[in-house]
Every structure is written in C-alpha cells, then in structure tokens.
Amino acid sequence: MKFEKLAAPKGVREYLPPESQAFEWVREQLISPAKRAGYQLMELPVFEDTSLFNRGVGESTDVVTKEMYTFEDRGGRSITLRPEGTAGVMRAVIESNLDRGQLPVKVWYSGQFFRAERPQAGRYRQFYQVGIEAIGIDDPALDAEVISIADQGFKNLGLKNYRLEITSLGDAASRAAHRVDLMKFISKLDLDEATRARAEINPLRIFDDKRPEIKSAMQDAPILMDYLSDYSRSHFEQVKSYLDALGISYVVNTRMVRGLDYYTGTTFEFVHDDLGAQSGIGGGGRYDGLMEVLGGQALSGIGFGLGVDRALLASIAENTLPVGDFTSDLFIIPLGEEMKAFALTVAANCRRQGFSVELAFGDRSLKGAMKGADKSGARFVAVIGDSERESGSVELKRMSDGTSISVKISELQTVLGA
C-alpha cells in the first residue's frame, strides 16, 4: 500500500532549514528597533470575527471584498483569517481597556497573515509581517518616530535600494472635497469599463495605474495634497521636519494609494527597487477614525506593517544576509553503543554551561561520523571511547587546522570558551 504524497496548500510560503535561519534573522532585525523604543509584544489570534475586518479595513477594499479567508466555525460564527494586523490590535486594546492607562499605547506584533490572492513573486496567501501600533496620541513627533523605527529595521538588514514615500491623506473633510473634484476630472477621461468601475470604488486607484496612457491622462488630475486643512498641512510639515532632523530621506508622493480604508493624515510606504511587481516592503500610517468605528474611544493612532517575506527577498537581492551559519562548539562521537550514555551526559553538561554541542547518532563508521562533524561546522570534535571514559580526558580536535589537544572532560569549558 503506497500513500499519496501531500503538499502544502497553494500559495503558502514555508521556511525550512537552512533558509529558515535567514528568515529568523530578518524578522528579528526588523522588529528589534521597536523593542528598543519601548514597544511591547502583543500575541493575537490569527482568526477574528469577520465583522472586525469588514468594519475596520473597510467594506469597499479589495482585501475585504475578494481576498479574505472567511468560513463558518462549528458554532455558526463567521470567522476570518486575519488579512492584516491593525484591526486585531485595536480590537484587543479596546476589549482589554489598554487605552485607559498612559498614552500612547505602544505595542508590536509578529506573525502570519492571510490573503486569498493569486500567488506571485513576493506575494503569498500566507505571509509574514511584523508591525507596531502607537495609539492615543496625535503628535507629529510620534509619526516621525514610528517611521524611523521602520526605517531602522530595513537599515539593520543592510538594505540600500529602497525609498521611503510619504504623503498626507488629510482628514475626512479634505478627502471628501478632493474626491468630488477628482471624480469630476475622471469622468471626462476616456476610460475602459473596468477602470471606470475601479474609479467608482476608489478614484485614487487610478493614480496607481501602470499604463502610460492613463499615467499621462492623470498628469493634471487634482491631488489631495492641495485640499488639506491647515491642521493637516502643518502636521505633515512637522513630520517632514522631524524626519529631516533624523536624517531620514524620503520622497513626497502625492499620488500614493493605500489599500486599507482606515488611513488618515500621515501615510507612508517603503518601496524596494529589486523585487519585481510586488515592491512594497512595508507601509503604514495614521488612522483617526478606526478606534471609534470599532467601538472604542475616539483616539488617533499610527502604525506600520513590514513584510518579512519581502524584506528577506530584498536582503537576498542586495546580498546582505550574514554568511555565518549556526555552528556548534563541540561535536561528540561516541564509539559504540555502550559509550552513548556517557556521551549524552558529557554533551548535556557542556550545554548547561552554555555551549552548543552536537552528537553523532546511529551506528556510522568513525569516518562517516567525522564527515558529519565536518559538515556540521563544529569548532571542535571529541571522540569518546573506553579509554576516554577511563582516563577522564579527551583529544579535542580543532577542525579548522586539524590540531588536537588533550583536555580533561571536567575542564572542557576552558578550551571551548576560549
């Protein structure tokens, strides 16, 4: 009887050894600046009530209308695998009254997100993000800090071929006024049906169109930046001046489009040049109405999400990944079955002292075990047989040059630690 092989579901990205090591490194580089800025971990469910995303992300967005993994659970509830992180964070903050203490609430998260899209380079159905949210204070300095934390994450990776694009989406009133004029402008254009339908849902989308004829047609379209209120304008100017002070370069992109409805005011995106069509490696912005819409206080907040998968692709493209693999300090080869118990205890003792130690298993020949030791990259190798157990000392062989010295087993740490 032969069983059929199973495969992972379509479009999921898995990270297995040795690549998983790079993934883990990238994720830590991206989030460590947030930890150092006092942001604290929030572990959240990967599924939520569907209504959270309908309300939070926005009914008109592509994410909600056609990209969510939604299903009914056994209790008949409509459940959705989280397509982004901010809505869940806000729900938890409101539910647990974290916003009743000192503000801003500063949290970070990391994990899987799900979107039922057609897979492509840098786009997966299950993907990884790290992100932060700073909730409750509307201060341009906080905007600048949040942006700089994201930027530092990319800098930690050694990335250079990316740029920060920023804009301000203003408040609801300015967006409404702009929308009226923009629709007026678009209605005069000669557009195909699909494009016109997209414009109906969100006219800003047309700014994003890649076709040259559309790009040139949109050349003179009214831009939101010209509709900002005095408050929004000065807020944005402040953010820019703080970024200047931080030495963070940016380009103002007055035509930026974001796919989630909740963004207001400062909005930003990190774009990498070497990634093909899916070039956004991170993005975020301020969201004024979100908390209230989700049943909480009317507090502002700002945050970002960074794509770990794409940051890894960018690091590969720029060749910035560290070369050193995990290597253990010591590789122990027991000679024969009867030596295994002793070898296990020696290994365990060394590990307790903080060294990384690997063992040879199975019944390979000594030569085979040595090959295994070589491939493991271990710094030292010790063969343990009868004589070693009796004498209490081993020949510690340094793999880099083949030399060996006799060391008492009880004093291994003096050599391993050197």
Place this chain on the structure above:
RNA sequence: GUGGGCGUAGCUCAGCUGGUAGAGCACUCGGUUGUGGUCCGAGAUGUCGCGGGUUCGAGCCCCGUCGUUCACCCCA
C-alpha cells in the same frame, strides 16, 4: 479572478525529427586497527506532476487537471 512560461533522481538540468531514461552535484559504503575536508572506487534513488487521447510504440504530439512561476489586478 484573467493571461503567459514551466513541471524528468534529494538539487540543477540533459534527453536529437515519438522507439520503454541520463549527467553533474548531493547522499551511503569502501580504499585494513579509533579521526573530517582532496583524490580513487562502488552503490542506492525515478509510477518522466496526474488523468485521458492519438500511435504498433509517448518523457517527447493533443486535451484536461493539479502544482509552480511571472505579469495584470492588488498589496506586505
């Protein structure tokens, strides 16, 4: 959801105008007693993604399907 490319050993691939499958790397063992990297020798591994069809005969042709990949769309 729409369109194009691709699916042959663990990996990278070759396989001429259809005649029942190969290389390199990797892996395992060996080159005499308990020491790796080089070298030499030997060995194992494939329902040629899956299902139909055409044919005396299909890895090669046709159809479908699944997967993968790239782009549109969208976004991390």
